Each structure stands twice: as structure tokens, then as C-alpha cells.
Amino acid sequence: MKKLMIAAALAGLATTAVAQQRQKVDPAVLDKYFQSMFGKANDDWKARVTQDQTLKDCDAHGNAPPPKLFDEIVAREKATVKFPADGNVLGDWKKGLQVANRGTGGQFSDAPGTYQGGNCYACHEMAPTELSYGTLGPSLKGYGKARNFSKDEAKATFAKVYNAQSVMACSQMPRFGHTKFLTEEQIKDVVAFLFDPESPVNK
Amino acid sequence: MKRPRIRLAAALALLTCGVFAWSGAGLAQQTTQDAEKEIEKYRAMINDPMANPGYLFVDRGEALWSLKRGAKNVSLETCDLGEGPGKLEGAFAKLPRYFKDSDRVMDLEQRLLWCMQKIQELDTADVVRRRFGGPNNTSDMQDLVAFIANKSNGMKYQPQTAHPKEAEMLAAGQALFYRRAGQMDFSCATCHAEDGKRIRLQGLPNFSAPGKDAKETMGGWPTYRVSQSQVRTMQHRLWDCYRQMRHPIPEYGSDGITALTVFMAKMAEGGEIQVPSIKR
Numbered sequence: 201m202k203k204l205m206i207a208a209a210l211a212g213l214a215t216t217a218v219a220q221q222r223q224k225v226d227p228a229v230l231d232k233y234f235q236s237m238f239g240k241a242n243d244d245w246k247a248r249v250t251q252d253q254t255l256k257d258c259d260a261h262g263n264a265p266p267p268k269l270f271d272e273i274v275a276r277e278k279a280t281v282k283f284p285a286d287g288n289v290l291g292d293w294k295k296g297l298q299v300a301n302r303g304t305g306g307q308f309s310d311a312p313g314t315y316q317g318g319n320c321y322a323c324h325e326m327a328p329t330e331l332s333y334g335t336l337g338p339s340l341k342g343y344g345k346a347r348n349f350s351k352d353e354a355k356a357t358f359a360k361v362y363n364a365q366s367v368m369a370c371s372q373m374p375r376f377g378h379t380k381f382l383t384e385e386q387i388k389d390v391v392a393f394l395f396d397p398e399s400p401v402n403k
Numbered sequence: 404m405k406r407p408r409i410r411l412a413a414a415l416a417l418l419t420c421g422v423f424a425w426s427g428a429g430l431a432q433q434t435t436q437d438a439e440k441e442i443e444k445y446r447a448m449i450n451d452p453m454a455n456p457g458y459l460f461v462d463r464g465e466a467l468w469s470l471k472r473g474a475k476n477v478s479l480e481t482c483d484l485g486e487g488p489g490k491l492e493g494a495f496a497k498l499p500r501y502f503k504d505s506d507r508v509m510d511l512e513q514r515l516l517w518c519m520q521k522i523q524e525l526d527t528a529d530v531v532r533r534r535f536g537g538p539n540n541t542s543d544m545q546d547l548v549a550f551i552a553n554k555s556n557g558m559k560y561q562p563q564t565a566h567p568k569e570a571e572m573l574a575a576g577q578a579l580f581y582r583r584a585g586q587m588d589f590s591c592a593t594c595h596a597e598d599g600k601r602i603r604l605q606g607l608p609n610f611s612a613p614g615k616d617a618k619e620t621m622g623g624w625p626t627y628r629v630s631q632s633q634v635r636t637m638q639h640r641l642w643d644c645y646r647q648m649r650h651p652i653p654e655y656g657s658d659g660i661t662a663l664t665v666f667m668a669k670m671a672e673g674g675e676i677q678v679p680s681i682k683r
Binding site: 232238 | 571573574575577578579581582583584585586587588589593594599600601602603604605607645646647649650651652653654657658659660662
């Protein structure tokens with residue numbers, strides 16, 4: 201069932217991706233253009249925009265890798281997920297609401313130490329009371345309730361937020377834990393926001 | 404030139420109200436669409452040269468075009484923007500394009516810098532420092548781009564891709580559009596490759612394919628941004644996109660930005676130019 205759903209999602213991606221013919225570009229030529237923009241950045245910034253093997257694979261296949269590569273990427277990304285030492289993936293849903301709402305941090309205009317938010321609402325519907333939400337990702341309304349507030353589902357969700365590609369290769373969602381954009385505590389708070397019966401997501 | 408200030412102020416106040424209503428919290432999608440229609444009305448109201456604040460930039464640009472400066476103490480009036488020395492009508496509609504004298508594909512801003520250096524022998528460090536205007540400084544580039552792009556009003560985008568270097572730019576621009584990187588793994592395509600998507604309540608134009616979104620967006624750039632009180636160029640727009648994509652600061656006037664602009668102009672082929680437009 202899960203595999204079927206993934207295949208369907210991939211088919212959907214593929215149809216939108218072919219809208220404009222993708223031209224092949226010599227990687228050296230592309231790098232020349234990339235360096236023209238970012239060649240003067242410092243080492244920290246350069247490291248952030250250097251693609252790892254997974255992003256290289258995703259780019260090469262228009263984010264729709266063939267099944268074998270899909271499995272390879274998922275296995276590779278799964279290995280990066282670090283669960284909390286005590287096994288508890290549920291934090292404070294009220295703090296999770298802040299993480300979901302705030303989109304600051306990580307931009308070149310940000311002062312050092314700027315709060316880094318998850319900005320979940322930029323792409324997802326969550327609490328039905330919040331009407332200012334984006335539509336790039338699926339709706340997460342009633343997320344925990346729909347999963348019977350299951351502990352296993354909460355753990356799977358922690359992994360998904362930590363590294364979306366550990367579940368779905370080439371997912372458009374950031375790998376929040378893997379790239380260290382969010383802390384373990386922030387991810388736990390987001391999972392609580394999705395899974396706490398008292399959270400507005402489940403009201 | 405005298406301007407009807409009261410009319411301008413009233414129109415701006417109305418537009419500002421519209422923008423607030425649009426971006427304010429607690430709005431269902433229907434309300435968003437209604438608000439969008441209202442903003443469209445205000446836009447139409449102030450879409451004439453006597454009421455659009457973007458034309459203050461056009462006027463300053465016109466003065467800068469004929470201002471004598473640099474070591475040579477000459478104006479930019481002999482600068483060739485692709486249609487012949489000093490010919491401004493329709494030049495913007497065909498940019499970026501290949502220039503034989505520099506053996507490079509250049510967008511309008513790169514070309515203006517080139518002309519300042521070669522024709523005027525002007526030290527462009529200060530011009531580049533003021534590339535984006537703010538509360539305390541005007542920008543020669545914003546002014547000149549507003550003036551020159553305005554001379555293509557009513558014309559259609561005719562992207563130039565026949566020269567091998569133009570073709571390379573187009574292909575590279577498309578590849579850059581899809582290149583994922585940064586702490587968020589974002590590319591331009593993350594937000595701009597599908598129709599009808601939103602970030603929060605903000606609509607996201609689709610630039611991945613030729614069509615209405617690309618035509619309307621590119622046809623309306625440079626634009627007067629009400630929230631910033633500045634006419635902004637495509638160099639600024641893409642700088643801001645890379646900021647939001649958690650990438651490093653892109654180099655001003657770099658070939659990467661021009662390649663992306665070539666790609667977007669190609670997607671906007673046939674789109675009518677009406678600038679400076681007004682956006683939130």
C-alpha cells in the first residue's frame with residue numbers, strides 16, 4: 201500500500217516535471233555559473249551550497265529517481281536520523297507551535313544568533329484555526345488524531361521531520377535535523393504539536 | 404515635472420490598505436481572491452504616469468542617462484544596449500543578449516556597468532555600492548533601469564537565444580533554476596514549478612514553463628515595491644530569492660543571475676512589458 205502511494209506520488213511529480221524540456225548541461229559549465237554568484241562566499245556558506253550525493257542524485261533525475269536509486273537514497277538518509285537518547289520523541293506542543301509559525305534564521309541578512317524556525321506553515325495547513333498557510337506540502341490538519349496518537353507514528357514523524365528523505369527520496373521538504381537547521385528539542389516540540397491531543401492541530 | 408501629490412497619496416493609502424487586508428491573518432482563500440481583485444483595482448487606478456511613484460525613478464534615470472561624468476566627462480548617450488548606440492526603444496525587450504564588443508551575454512545592469520567603465524571611464528565602485536536603493540541612498544542602477552525598461556512599454560519580450568553563448572546561458576539558467584542546495588535543500592523550482600501554489604497566503608508564480616505566470620511577472624519587472632518604497636530590478640528580486648533560499652549573497656551583476664534572467668525571459672516570451680509596475 202505504502203509503495204503504491206509512493207509510486208502514485210512519483211507519477212504526479214513526473215508529469216509536472218516534464219512541463220518544460222530539461223536541457224543537459226555540462227557540470228563544469230554549470231559550476232562556472234554557480235561560482236560566478238557564490239565564489240566569494242566564505243567556507244561555511246560554501247559548504248552549505250555544496251551538494252551531497254543525495255542532492256546530486258535528485259537533481260540528475262528531476263527529483264524522481266528510478267526505484268533502485270530511490271531505495272538507495274532512503275537507506276542512505278535513514279542512516280543519518282538520530283533519535284533522542286531516552287526514546288521520547290514528544291516535546292512541548294506550545295513551543296512546537298512557535299517552531300511551526302516562525303520562519304526566521306539561516307538567511308544572509310540575519311544577525312548571528314537569530315532564532316531558526318521551522319516555518320511549517322509556509323507550506324502546510326496545520327491547526328484549522330490558522331488560515332494563513334501555504335499549499336506546497338500536504339495538509340497536516342488533525343495529523344495525530346488521524347493516527348490515533350500512536351507512539352510508533354510519532355516516532356516515524358520525528359524521523360520524517362529530522363530527514364524527510366529517509367522516508368521519501370528527493371522529497372522537497374528540508375532535512376531539518378540532518379542539516380542542523382532545527383535542534384533535536386525543536387523537532388520534538390513540532391512532533392508534539394502534531395501529536396498532542398491538546399494541540400490545536402487535533403482540535 | 405509637477406505631480407498631483409494628493410492623488411498619489413490617496414492612491415498609495417488605498418493600496419497599502421489593500422495589501423494589509425491581503426496579508427493579514429485569518430483570511431480564507433475566497434477572501435484572498437477578493438482582496439487580490441481589490442488590489443488589481445487600485446493598481447489600475449494608479450497605473451498612469453502621473454500617479455505611479457515608479458515614475459520618479461524613471462525621471463531620475465532620464466537625467467542620469469544624459470549626465471556627463473567619469474574621467475571622460477561624457478554621458479551614456481552613446482551606450483549601445485543592443486539596438487544601436489543610444490537607441491533605447493525596445494532594447495529592454497531583447498535583453499539579456501550577446502554583445503560582440505565584450506564577447507559576453509549581458510543583462511541591462513551588466514551592460515550599463517560596462518558602458519560606464521568603457522565610455523565614461525567612471526569608477527563604478529560607488530554605483531555598485533548603491534546597487535539597491537534604501538531610505539538613505541538612491542540607486543543609479545534602479546533609476547537607469549526604470550528609465551530604459553520603460554522605453555519598451557507595450558512591446559513583447561523577445562528573448563535572444565540564437566548565439567551559442569546565449570544558448571549556453573539559457574541552458575545554464577534552467578539548470579540553476581532546478582539546482583537544490585543550502586540548509587533547506589531549496590531550488591527556485593521548490594516554490595516556482597507548479598501552478599496555483601501558495602507560501603502562507605502569497606501566490607507563487609510558476610516559472611518552470613512558458614505561460615501566463617512568467618509573462619505577467621517578467622512583463623511587470625522592474626516594479627515599484629510599495630513595501631520598500633523603491634523600484635526594484637530583477638537583480639534585486641533574485642538576490643532576495645537566494646536570501647530566502649538560505650543561499651549565500653549572490654554576486655551583483657554575475658553571469659549566474661543573468662543566466663537565470665535569460666531562462667525567465669524565455670519562459671516569458673511574448674509577454675507584454677508595462678513598467679515600472681506596482682507591487683506590494
